[in-house]
Amino acid sequence: MPSFGWWAHPRDYALTVVLSTHHATVDPEAEFHVTLRGYSGGSDPVWQHEVGYLDHGAEKAVLLDELDLPEPPDAGGVLEVHTIRLDSEPRNVIGFVGMWIDARGRDGGGYLIPTIPIRGASKVVKRDDLQVIPGIMSSREIETELVVLNVVENPVEVRLVASSAGGLVAEGDWFTIDPWAAWHGKLSNELPRVRQLLAQDGGIGSLAVYSSHRVLPYFGFRRAGQPLVSMDHSAPIFA
């Protein structure tokens, strides 16, 4: 199973894809083949880089700046890390070999995030159309940045619903994300009343992300114009 992450615009971040065979297995006979791909609005990748074969024990750090890649749209694109294990058949339960993206901000900060699949994780979730982000913030000083990846063939409809710590709610309109594309925005742009909403409870609350099919949402914060320092994934609704 391929795994995915945000292909952030190289104007903002220097992305290293860290491929760790130790993160995949302890089997000394293991062999892998890794290909990286970038998507920006269609199911055909706009670039592909074959990292090649990795024996167990190899660790590989691929800096995208060193590859001759086209630029993604302003919002970034979808980065696929496709790792195939060659020495054994897939197990009954669909597995994936997740790797990591270490994104260093051009002005400092950045984010570090494991690549994740759209399917194949072992944890049981109750529904595919809702994920949550506990702890959003929005004020004159702090802004929540959101990224939502759509990694299937069809457009996806997404709606954001913010809830203050005390339970007051602001609902946004549905918006569309194209197939194989990234959406990147500020919370207060999508929900103009969110600052007033959260101000009543110390500027903090939580977010529900509704979608017509499974998406991969991420979030981070920017404080006083300083660099963003993390970009974690949202939480599914666990059974």
Added chain:
Amino acid sequence: MIENVKTRMGDLAGLLRRPRTIAEIDDGRVGLVCHCRKVEYSTVRHAIGKGSRTVADLQRSTTACTRCFGCRSELERMLRLHLGDAFRHEPTVTLPPEYARIAPTRPMYMPVLAGFRGAEVDTKVIVFNWEGPEKPVAFRADLLRLDGVRVHVWNQEVSYGCSGVLDLSREAIGLLLPDGVGVIKLILEIDEVGSLRPYFHFVTPTCVSSTHEKKGPADPNRRTDRKYHWIFPIGLGERQEEAYFFCTNTQMEPMVSELVWQSDGKGSASAPVPTLEFDHSACVPLHEHFPAIATGAEGGSVRLAPATHAVAGFIIRHEPEGQLWRVQHL
């Protein structure tokens, strides 16, 4: 803990040479010592007075310390106070056979920074009840030092549609974490996690960084070899960064391990991790052991070896120039 005894009773060395009476181990603490089983301090004192000599004895006689094991350090403190030098610490947590069939709770662990290394960094925990039952959901949060000693307990609840926020700033917790670093262990009093997975923030004057908790294993008593290593990935960059590997042992057996740095094609090196008992944590400054990773000049990974224990692991990075603290779960 020992400081209290010294202040209260004077000659600590003398006291440690003989068993204490019940009156002497009554250090004035009241209320619950085991919040899972609702066991009071007085019940434990009584059991010690009746002959309980070990945590296992207390588990059987009082039911304390048979669910999340969060009161283990406190029970040991009371036993040590009573038995003095005769007290024997047991590094592995055990459970009486009669409790073995009861599904243990799965605590959720998060690192807490509150003035760590003199930095202006604080922590908040957020729990969001969006899809839970339409009644308040209770959760308990234990603040632990790195050595597993519980220093505070919060009992809170979060109503339907609301977010519970736990302030673990320097202002809120005072001197509970003298080194400015610890762990929050959160126990949800509900079977389904639903939307209630906690996230936490590291907050500084220049940034807010966030990620989610890491849960303990379904059975902390059963050690099964993992199929892969926990790793700390190291990308390439141009700025100096500190890097900390933070982990809590969530299994009942002590964890003996090391950290192995392996760069992309340029060899490897290793650094020790302190032996960690259940609920004990380490915050290892990788940049001090492996200077190459601080410069951003070499990519690769640091792995926890051997791949045997289930840990709650986190990556913490610090860019001193901008006071930027970054955190990510493993």
